[in-house]
Amino acid sequence: xxxxxxxxxxxxxxxxxxxxxxxxxxxxxxxxxSPTECRDLAALKTNAPPTKAQRQSxxxxxxxxxxxxxxxxxxxxxxxxxHAAQQLVDHWFQTECPQYQPG
Numbered sequence: 001x002x003x004x005x006x007x008x009x010x011x012x013x014x015x016x017x018x019x020x021x022x023x024x025x026x027x028x029x030x031x032x033x034s035p036t037e038c039r040d041l042a043a044l045k046t047n048a049p050p051t052k053a054q055r056q057s058x059x060x061x062x063x064x065x066x067x068x069x070x071x072x073x074x075x076x077x078x079x080x081x082x083h084a085a086q087q088l089v090d091h092w093f094q095t096e097c098p099q100y101q102p103g
């Protein structure tokens with residue numbers, strides 16, 4: 001009987017942990033990019049010399065897309081994870097920043 005109680009509490013804790021992982025992995029609803037990020041990403045696409053603020057906006061957007069540029073993070077998936085984050089940010093830019101699109 002004691003083993004059954006211990007297994008149930010372990011199962012409950014595991015279920016709670018997995019639920020938290022699933023909920024934490026769900027993308028947020030609504031816009032991912034701020035108006036400032038939209039403006040700065042559009043400016044970066046013009047190939048003009050970037051400002052520090054524009055690079056910071058780009059980095060902020062990449063972090064929102066899941067990229068972690070930590071220098072102590074020995075990432076075996078680099079540069080694939082960076083490319084995946086860039087593609088996601090590009091998708092967000094196309095769908096969320098129409099006022100900054102050329103044409």
